[in-house]
Amino acid sequence: MIFPSMLQNKRVVLGVTGGIAAYKAAYLVRLFKQAGADVRVVMTRAAERFVCPLTFEALSENPVYNDMWQDNSQGKIAHIALAKEADVLVVAPATANSIAKFANGMADDPLSTLMLAVTAPKLVAPSMNINMYENPATQANLQILAKRGFCVLAPGIGFLACGDEGKGRMPDPEIILDRTAALITEKDLGGKRVLVTAGPTREYMDPVRFISNPSSGKMGFALARACEHRGACVTLVTGPVEMDDPINMRVIRVTTALEMAAAVNEYAANQDMVFKAAAVSDYRPAAATDQKIKDSRQIETLELAANPDILFELGRKKGNTVLVGFAAETQKLEEHSAQKMQKKNLDMIVGNIVGVSDSGFGADFNTVTCFYPDTPPDRLASQSKDSVAHAVIDRALTIYRKKGYE
Numbered sequence: 001m002i003f004p005s006m007l008q009n010k011r012v013v014l015g016v017t018g019g020i021a022a023y024k025a026a027y028l029v030r031l032f033k034q035a036g037a038d039v040r041v042v043m044t045r046a047a048e049r050f051v052c053p054l055t056f057e058a059l060s061e062n063p064v065y066n067d068m069w070q071d072n073s074q075g076k077i078a079h080i081a082l083a084k085e086a087d088v089l090v091v092a093p094a095t096a097n098s099i100a101k102f103a104n105g106m107a108d109d110p111l112s113t114l115m116l117a118v119t120a121p122k123l124v125a126p127s128m129n130i131n132m133y134e135n136p137a138t139q140a141n142l143q144i145l146a147k148r149g150f151c152v153l154a155p156g157i158g159f160l161a162c163g164d165e166g167k168g169r170m171p172d173p174e175i176i177l178d179r180t181a182a183l184i185t186e187k188d189l190g191g192k193r194v195l196v197t198a199g200p201t202r203e204y205m206d207p208v209r210f211i212s213n214p215s216s217g218k219m220g221f222a223l224a225r226a227c228e229h230r231g232a233c234v235t236l237v238t239g240p241v242e243m244d245d246p247i248n249m250r251v252i253r254v255t256t257a258l259e260m261a262a263a264v265n266e267y268a269a270n271q272d273m274v275f276k277a278a279a280v281s282d283y284r285p286a287a288a289t290d291q292k293i294k295d296s297r298q299i300e301t302l303e304l305a306a307n308p309d310i311l312f313e314l315g316r317k318k319g320n321t322v323l324v325g326f327a328a329e330t331q332k333l334e335e336h337s338a339q340k341m342q343k344k345n346l347d348m349i350v351g352n353i354v355g356v357s358d359s360g361f362g363a364d365f366n367t368v369t370c371f372y373p374d375t376p377p378d379r380l381a382s383q384s385k386d387s388v389a390h391a392v393i394d395r396a397l398t399i400y401r402k403k404g405y406e
């Protein structure tokens, strides 16, 4: 899993209230910790009936705040100190009762008291029975929170612990993690349109065999997600990959290079930035058969036809778009990247050497060098694909502003 780098060294205060889904909050703490955040857990009395504080203490490696009257050894008032240090306050699961308290400014337990004192961004992940969720009182309270700037997540749909089925499940911890990162990310791509391509393409010779490459799509997905977190309106065109659709963007799933070319051509107009991270097959079998080719030991060569160079075509009719290509090379990175950048009329090309461990195809980390047409290259330290994505976007945005496209 690729963790959002924006949570690195951030203080996340997690409020856990008394719902069945409280056990899922334990996994959420782990995710926040793995993303590099410092996690402080606040529990209500009702939450303690479901999960014991020790679980959260062990996972967060910090004491749990569950008693308003508890002595704070540093002589500080605990809820005010916690409130001041919070970069974000997340409540998951958020029960109907806790939501009602937040909406009405009550302060009769550690979490509701803290809620009034926190000025950092706040997120609530509702979790309750479907009728309780749909009750006009709960809906009105959620609307109040949304109006006050809270990020209010929609509950998941499915089986509920009460036996009912429908809306009311706590959103998955992975979704809460993603939305928390989005909430604290500066919206410097607000109002911008961005197209990202990701993953490999498959070029079929018969219904069960194809030419492809090991691209996992992780770099492209990380770019799409980072652009969305920064406020862009994102279209992601992806080849076959084993990842769920990222949240809050248009996702178009394709299989072949020809399908990718058609999707890119449909959406490429009026984009502010294009990141072409897909590993497109340059060739396809000249003729694909409808039925499986049987082994008759007679086929010795496979005839190929050239696929369109999607990026080259974009470069040919480039308007006010920052065009970023990717080059995965096994040798002569600088020479090959420079050639591709010039041939495809790019503003930047992100090159990396493949075939080394912990970088490139399939890895969660990448070591890349950014090349530009008229300034020296920029070698980035090895880092997670999410932080590579943000670094690449930073550079694309600098080019965008320098060119006066704003």
Ligand code: CTP
Binding pocket: 257, 276, 277, 278, 279, 280, 281, 282, 307, 308, 309, 310, 311, 312, 324, 325, 326, 327, 328, 340
């Ligand atoms: N690309 C594309 N369409 C293709 C081939 C590549 O849009 N048919 C894009 C890729 O998405 C990438 C860039 O071009 O951003 C470079 O891809 P790469 O395969 O490394 O370049 P090629 O020009 O195909 O060169 P080669 O395969 O000879 O290294």
